Amino acid sequence: EDKVVQSPLSLVVHEGDTVTLNCSYEVTNFRSLLWYKQEKKAPTFLFMLTSSGIEKKSGRLSSILDKKELFSILNITATQTGDSAIYLCATGTASKLTFGTGTRLQVTL
Amino acid sequence: SAVISQKPSRDICQRGTSLTIQCQVDSQVTMMFWYRQQPGQSLTLIATANQGSEATYESGFVIDKFPISRPNLTFSTLTVSNMSPEDSSIYLCSVSLGLPQETQYFGPGTRLLVL
Numbered sequence: 411e412d413k414v415v416q417s418p419l420s421l422v423v424h425e426g427d428t429v430t431l432n433c434s435y436e437v438t439n440f441r442s443l444l445w446y447k448q449e450k451k452a453p454t455f456l457f458m459l460t461s462s463g464i465e466k467k468s469g470r471l472s473s474i475l476d477k478k479e480l481f482s483i484l485n486i487t488a489t490q491t492g493d494s495a496i497y498l499c500a501t502g503t504a505s506k507l508t509f510g511t512g513t514r515l516q517v518t519l
Numbered sequence: 520s521a522v523i524s525q526k527p528s529r530d531i532c533q534r535g536t537s538l539t540i541q542c543q544v545d546s547q548v549t550m551m552f553w554y555r556q557q558p559g560q561s562l563t564l565i566a567t568a569n570q571g572s573e574a575t576y577e578s579g580f581v582i583d584k585f586p587i588s589r590p591n592l593t594f595s596t597l598t599v600s601n602m603s604p605e606d607s608s609i610y611l612c613s614v615s616l617g618l619p620q621e622t623q624y625f626g627p628g629t630r631l632l633v634l
Contacts, residue, residue, distance in 0.1 A: 442621045451609050451628030453562070455520070458622050498561065502621025506552075506577075509562040 412437045414501055414510035422516045427489050431513045433499035434481040442502040443475050443482045448512070449495045456484070458502070489517045521546050521614055523626035531632045532602055539598045540629045542612035547592035550615040552623060553585070557608045568595040602633045 413436045423429055433443065442460045446453035457466045459475035459482060466473050470489075475482045486493055494517045500507040522545040532538050542551065551568040565585055566574040574587040589595045599606050609630050613623040 442619065444621065444623075446625075451630060452611065452625045455622060455624060458619060460619075500562075502619075504620060505567070506564055507562075507621065507623055508564075511561045 412501065412508045414499060414508050416497075416499055416510035416513050418513060419511065420514040420516070422518060423489055425489060425491060425517055425519055427517075428485065428487045429489060429515060431484040431486075431497050431499075431515070432481065433483070433510055435499075435501050435510075436480065437501040437503070437508060439503045440477075440501055441504065444500045444502055444507065445473055445482075445484050446498040446500065447495045448498055453498055456497075486515075489515075491517050491519065493517050520624050521548065521616060523612065523614060523624060525612060525626040525629050527629060528627065529630040529632075531634065534603050534633055536602055537598055537600045538602065538631060539596050540610055540612075542595045542597070542626055544593045544614050546616075548614040548616060549592070550620070551589060551595045552613045552615075553587060553595070553597045554611040554613065554625075555608045556611065556628075562611065565597070568597075599631065602631075604633045607631055607633045 417432045444458045445456040457473045462477040470487045473484045496512040498512045500509045524543045526541045553565040554562045565580045566576040568589040570589045586598045609628045611628045612626045
């Protein structure tokens with residue numbers, strides 16, 4: 411059975427801090443790893459990673475994949491209160507996404 | 520990306536009744552998906568909605584409980600039948616726009632409470 415595990419489950423940081431969110435996986439027919447941000451109901455797409463060691467960046471967010479050790483990290487620098495959300499990682503095969511349980515991030519003033 | 524709408528955005532229903540959720544996309548898409556997110560849980564795929572054929576259901580989900588229609592390439596419905604309080608969840612549709620196939624974009628979701 412495919413498994414995606416995220417850690418920590420929840421995190422509280424102060425504005426300006428840097429955070430690292432972790433995602434490990436055991437998936438057959440792995441093709442990609444995706445990160446989403448969920449603030450209310452709808453997850454919004456952040457990154458898709460397919461190759462090991464190549465960092466993807468978007469503003470203060472960055473992510474990297476290690477296909478040998480089967481994990482990915484999502485970094486957020488200089489956090490802001492608007493970064494408060496649940497961050498979901500998912501593994502992608504040709505036919506479906508399998509989601510982890512998510513990391514709930516709260517950024518306080 | 521695509522503009523995806525869902526109706527209703529939320530509902531409160533009595534047990535034993537059924538609710539049909541609609542998902543509309545502003546462009547033609549090959550693949551549409553339906554997910555459930557129970558309180559405090561992550562997203563679980565219910566089924567893939569195939570245009571012109573029956574939906575493909577994941578383990579633990581059956582057509583009698585969650586019938587799905589996909590009449591064209593821009594629209595799908597999910598019905599939650601004979602509801603019980605355990606069906607209280609957020610229901611989300613998503614679409615894949617093609618390449619890369621794995622990237623899915625989500626609708627705004629339907630929050631369902633069953634009393």
